[in-house]
Amino acid sequence: MARQEKNPENKEKNEKPEPKPKKEKPVPIFLETAFTVSRVCVILIGLTAAILSLLAGNDVLSSAIRSVVAMLVTGFLFWLITWLVIRGSMDTVIASIKKASNEAHQNTKDLSA
Numbered sequence: 001m002a003r004q005e006k007n008p009e010n011k012e013k014n015e016k017p018e019p020k021p022k023k024e025k026p027v028p029i030f031l032e033t034a035f036t037v038s039r040v041c042v043i044l045i046g047l048t049a050a051i052l053s054l055l056a057g058n059d060v061l062s063s064a065i066r067s068v069v070a071m072l073v074t075g076f077l078f079w080l081i082t083w084l085v086i087r088g089s090m091d092t093v094i095a096s097i098k099k100a101s102n103e104a105h106q107n108t109k110d111l112s113a
Contacts, residue, residue: 031082038075045070046070050066
């Protein structure tokens, strides 16, 4: 018995389209800007500390240690700042959701009365 080859056109018609992956909701532009600025500043401060240390005549190990310490300190400071920004934006969103929920609840009370 010879195998019958399936027509590739029929195969394409019978296949179900693959479900599209769910897209993650984009981060608000203000938060994305805060993250990007903090990353760029930490990298620039580390590079600046390394370059200035090397230009001052220090050895490579000393320059590396100084740049790592500078990056850790500024990274922690920017982490703290972005954490405060995120917490503030979350508080604002939660307050607006509660306000909308209370208004909707109030409207349903008014309609039922």
